[in-house]
Structure formats: C-alpha cells, structure tokens
Amino acid sequence: MKKILVLTIAMFSLFACSSDDENLDPIVGTWYKFSEEGIEASDCEKKSSVTFNENGTFNSISYESIEDKCVIEDELSATWTNKGNGVYSRTYNGESSNTSITFSDNGNTMTSVYKQEYNGETLTDITVFKRK
Numbered sequence: 001m002k003k004i005l006v007l008t009i010a011m012f013s014l015f016a017c018s019s020d021d022e023n024l025d026p027i028v029g030t031w032y033k034f035s036e037e038g039i040e041a042s043d044c045e046k047k048s049s050v051t052f053n054e055n056g057t058f059n060s061i062s063y064e065s066i067e068d069k070c071v072i073e074d075e076l077s078a079t080w081t082n083k084g085n086g087v088y089s090r091t092y093n094g095e096s097s098n099t100s101i102t103f104s105d106n107g108n109t110m111t112s113v114y115k116q117e118y119n120g121e122t123l124t125d126i127t128v129f130k131r132k
Contacts, residue, residue, distance in 0.1 A: 025082050026107055027052045031129040033062075034109075038126070044070035049132065056080055058090075107131070 033041045033048040041048070042065060050060035056079050064073040078092035089096050099114040108131040115124050 024054060025052075026103060027080065027082065027088065027101075027110075028054050030132040031110060032132055033127065034130045035128045036125070048073075050129075052080060 030049055030051040032046055034046065035041055036045075044063050044065040047063040047070065048061060050058055052058045058078060058080050060074075060076045062073040062075075063070055065071075076092065078090055081089045081091070083089050083098065086101050087098050088101055089098050097114075097116070099112050101113075102111045103109065104111070110129045110131075112127045112129065113124060114127070115122055117123075
C-alpha cells in the first residue's frame, strides 16, 4: 500500500503531454514508476502506473515481483489537488496527504518527495516517474 501511495503522490505534479493544453495541470496524464530511492525499478515494477485526470481524480496500479511472477500489488482510485508551489494533496478514504514534486526533462520526468512520521521518525521516500 505504501508503494501505491508513494506512486500516486509522486505523479501529482507532472506536466501535461500536449503544449496545446497550457491550462492543464502539469500532473494530468499517465506516468510509470522509473526508480525509488535512486534504484531503477525492475521491469515488473515499471508496469506500475498512475493516471491523473483533469477532473481531480486519479487511478493507480502497482506491480511487484513475487516468486518470479509479476503480480498486481495494489489498485487505488482517489482524488488529487494542486496546493501550489510544487505541493500536491491526495485524498483517499477521507484522509489526505501531501507530497513535494519537481519536474525535469521538459515535464516528462517527475520526482516525488514524500515524508511521513513513523514511530517518532521522519521517513522520506523519493520516487521518480516518467510520462507514458
């Protein structure tokens, strides 16, 4: 579930695919997981994707390799909001969380930095996504 959350949050701030759609939020579109914590994702993990829609909804699917089989780890549908200054919020089952996003490679690469508290520690997850 954490991988889906991170994947979903990270994809919030990607640039739109078409230059004709200048008013679209940069996150609108479909993205796939490229790396996490500086380690390139496996071919199986790269099947993980998230699609952000103009209407503020998104759908994500996360894959993992188990016993040499690529299987769906989790699927998620929720809403997203651009809070400004590279911060996006995701709301799922009434709970919201924020992530910081930066874009590079002409809006085709998104880097998500998600921080959460766990047992008194701040955990940081950095995930890179590429536009499909």
